[in-house]
Amino acid sequence: MIDRETLDKIPPGTHLPSVVNAIIEIPKGRRSKFEIDKATGLIRLDRYLYSSSHYPGDYGFIPQTLAEDGDPLDVLVMVNEPTFSGCLIETRVVGLFRMRDRGVNDYKVLGVPHRDPLFGEFEDLNDVPIHFLREVSHFFGTYKQLEGVVIETVGWSRAAEGIACVLDAVERYKKEKETRSPN
Numbered sequence: 001m002i003d004r005e006t007l008d009k010i011p012p013g014t015h016l017p018s019v020v021n022a023i024i025e026i027p028k029g030r031r032s033k034f035e036i037d038k039a040t041g042l043i044r045l046d047r048y049l050y051s052s053s054h055y056p057g058d059y060g061f062i063p064q065t066l067a068e069d070g071d072p073l074d075v076l077v078m079v080n081e082p083t084f085s086g087c088l089i090e091t092r093v094v095g096l097f098r099m100r101d102r103g104v105n106d107y108k109v110l111g112v113p114h115r116d117p118l119f120g121e122f123e124d125l126n127d128v129p130i131h132f133l134r135e136v137s138h139f140f141g142t143y144k145q146l147e148g149v150v151i152e153t154v155g156w157s158r159a160a161e162g163i164a165c166v167l168d169a170v171e172r173y174k175k176e177k178e179t180r181s182p183n
């Protein structure tokens with residue numbers, strides 16, 4: 001069970017900001033969009049994607065972060081084998097995908113499992129196959145099309161920008177928490 005209380009005990013990373021904790025909601029290859037319901041800690045089926053496409057990697061969020069869209073910062077993890085909803089993956093940041101959903105910045109951190117030797121040489125965006133970057137860009141550019149939602153894809157940035165985005169989201173979360181419970 002991953003409820004709000006549990007999430008508050010999981011730090012955003014083990015070697016912040018370049019190695020983050022990714023909490024997976026949707027395993028690679030799935031079309032079903034699962035979400036962790038933070039009130040109950042259960043895995044909730046948000047929707048079956050309207051588009052006939054599937055997630056190109058394990059997908060979830062970094063705990064104790066706050067992105068510009070008001071949600072925890074999203075993360076896409078390249079995996080050799082899909083994990084499962086609720087799995088924690090120590091993830092090394094290798095890039096950042098920038099997009100806007102309904103006019104709001106909705107960035108996706110790209111990472112690899114930190115301890116997977118098959119990803120041992122992945123340190124930055126230029127280590128990632130270019131076609132994978134195209135797949136991800138195409139996926140996010142079209143996955144909401146049949147819902148009538150326009151996603152504006154901006155493009156890929158390197159690891160340094162991904163790391164900066166993580167730091168911003170950690171700071172934003174801390175500030176927001178302070179205003180919620182000042183002491």
Ligand SMILES: [Mg+2]
Pocket residue numbers: 067069071072074106107
């Ligand atoms: Mg988001």
